[in-house]
Structures are given as structure tokens and as C-alpha cells.
Amino acid sequence: MLDCSYSIDKSEEKSFALKWYFGNQSEVIYHWMPDLDFRFVNGRIQAKFDWDFYLNTTNPKVNKFRAIIIKRPTTEQSGLYICEVSTNQGTDSKSASMIIYSPPEEVDFSRKFLEKEKQLLMSYKVKRIFPLPFVVIYQSCGNKRFAQRTTLLHDTSAISNDARAESGKENVYTLENVQYISFTDIIANHLKNGCTDDDDVAYYGTIELMLTINSTDYIVEKSFDIILRK
Known part of the structure; x- marks a missing residue:
């Protein structure tokens, strides 16, 4: 639900109007003029708009239909929303962002x-995700996983360079990244992590990818074991 609260003087009710914008006031998605019994919903949310929803408030004349319910929203509805209230005395507005997450x-x-x-x-590939995630790749001891780890890749601000927007209306991305690490660096990390060796093995360990989406509990972990002979 998208909602904004305000107070209107009795003398201003006749000229009261409310608009919801998507983006930087570039697209009116909802317009309500209670004195004219007029409501408009544009194509971006029209198929998902709940026409029956209303608020029970102390002054329903200027508050009843102020909020928007978008049924089954998708990433296409992610973005900046602005609520604008106007009367014959002036105009005021507030804005907030809404993110629809897609694993x-x-x-x-x-x-x-x-x-x-x-x-x-x-190499890793992340297919159709929103918003852009954080990706970290670690190297750890195979027999002491998570005890001591070395970060091989921390893909945050640079991740947009590896992402491409999918075609279509939905805001989704596909990410691809390729990294090289020398055997010398792997063994150096092995020693740095305090890993123990077998007699005939230079290194036995784990490479782990961890993907997270900011402000959520969502996490994906992928890993593989590696062995380098002496």
C-alpha cells in the first residue's frame, strides 16, 4: 500500500486534489478529485489497481481514496513515488521509494x-534478479570452513559493470563475471589462513560464493573444493 497523510482545512476541501506520481513527477499514475467524484489510474498500475479499497478516517471526504493498493506488484513497480496534495491555498508533496524484490x-x-x-x-552467472545484489567470493580451508577466510572478490560498487538489464518491462538484471587467480596466490592464501597440509598435497581448500540482497535476509551460497598438488 502507498499512502500519505495530510490535514486539510474545511474551507479548502472543495478545491482539494491529490496526485500520485511515478518517477521525478514525470508520470501521473493516480489522480483523485473528491469534489468532482473523479478518479484516474494510468496504464502502469491500472490492471493491478484495487478500486474497492478505501481508508476509514475521521474525514473521509478528503482521505477516503488517498491510498493506493497495487495487487501482486512486480519489479516494474519499483521506483520513486511522489504524493502531491493541492488546494486553492497551495501545493505540497512527499516522496519515497518502493522496491519490489525478485530473487x-x-x-x-x-x-x-x-x-x-x-x-x-x-566464473559466476546470476540470472534475472532485482535489485542488484552483493557478491563476495572467499577462499577458506577445506577442513575448517568459515574459521578463516580470504576475500578474493567483493563485488559491490563495481557490480553494475557486470550487470545488464533484461529486455522487457520488468526491472531485472543478469550478471556475469570471470576472475582469474594464480596457483601461487591460492597457496599464499592457504598459508595466510593457517590451513594444514597433508604430506603429498600442497593445498586442499574451498572457494565459496555468497550472494545477498541488501535490506533482506536473502542469501545464496555456492562452493567448490580445490586441490593443488605439490
Whole structure:
């Protein structure tokens, strides 16, 4: 529900009008003029608008239909909303952002050992997510997971460089990223983390991807084990 509260003097009720905008006052999505018994809803929310909803207030004449109910909202409805109230005495407005979260359809995390180059190639793909997430990749000891970890990638502000908006009306993104890490750096991190070795193994450990969406409890974890021989 989108709602805004206000107080109107009795003398101003006849000229009272309310508008809801989407974006920077560029698109009127709802217009209510109670004195004319007029309500308008534009195409962005028309199919999802609840015409039957109203508020029980002390002054229903100028408050009854001030709020908007958008049924089954999608990421298309994410954005800035502005409530504007006007009378013959002037105009006032307030704004707030609404985010409709969409978890990813798919999260893929894979690796490939490049023996000739002595590198590990790591790649991830996050399909159709909103808003843009945070992605962190860790290296940890295989036998002491989470006890000590080294961050290999912390993709936050730079993540937009790896994201592309999907075509269509919905605000969704697909992210792809490829990272290389040398065997030398892997072993250095192994020692830094205080991992223990077997006699014939240089390193046995875990590479973990953690994806989160800001301001939510949503989390996806993917991992794979790696072994580098001495």
C-alpha cells in the first residue's frame, strides 16, 4: 500500500486534489478529485489497481481514496513515488521509494584449472534478479570452513559493470563475471589462513560464493573444493 497523510482545512476541501506520481513527477499514475467524484489510474498500475479499497478516517471526504493498493506488484513497480496534495491555498508533496524484490532464477558458480598458465578460472552467472545484489567470493580451508577466510572478490560498487538489464518491462538484471587467480596466490592464501597440509598435497581448500540482497535476509551460497598438488 502507498499512502500519505495530510490535514486539510474545511474551507479548502472543495478545491482539494491529490496526485500520485511515478518517477521525478514525470508520470501521473493516480489522480483523485473528491469534489468532482473523479478518479484516474494510468496504464502502469491500472490492471493491478484495487478500486474497492478505501481508508476509514475521521474525514473521509478528503482521505477516503488517498491510498493506493497495487495487487501482486512486480519489479516494474519499483521506483520513486511522489504524493502531491493541492488546494486553492497551495501545493505540497512527499516522496519515497518502493522496491519490489525478485530473487534470481538461477545462480551458477563454476571453475576451470588452467594448468599451463597455473591459474584458476572462476566464473559466476546470476540470472534475472532485482535489485542488484552483493557478491563476495572467499577462499577458506577445506577442513575448517568459515574459521578463516580470504576475500578474493567483493563485488559491490563495481557490480553494475557486470550487470545488464533484461529486455522487457520488468526491472531485472543478469550478471556475469570471470576472475582469474594464480596457483601461487591460492597457496599464499592457504598459508595466510593457517590451513594444514597433508604430506603429498600442497593445498586442499574451498572457494565459496555468497550472494545477498541488501535490506533482506536473502542469501545464496555456492562452493567448490580445490586441490593443488605439490
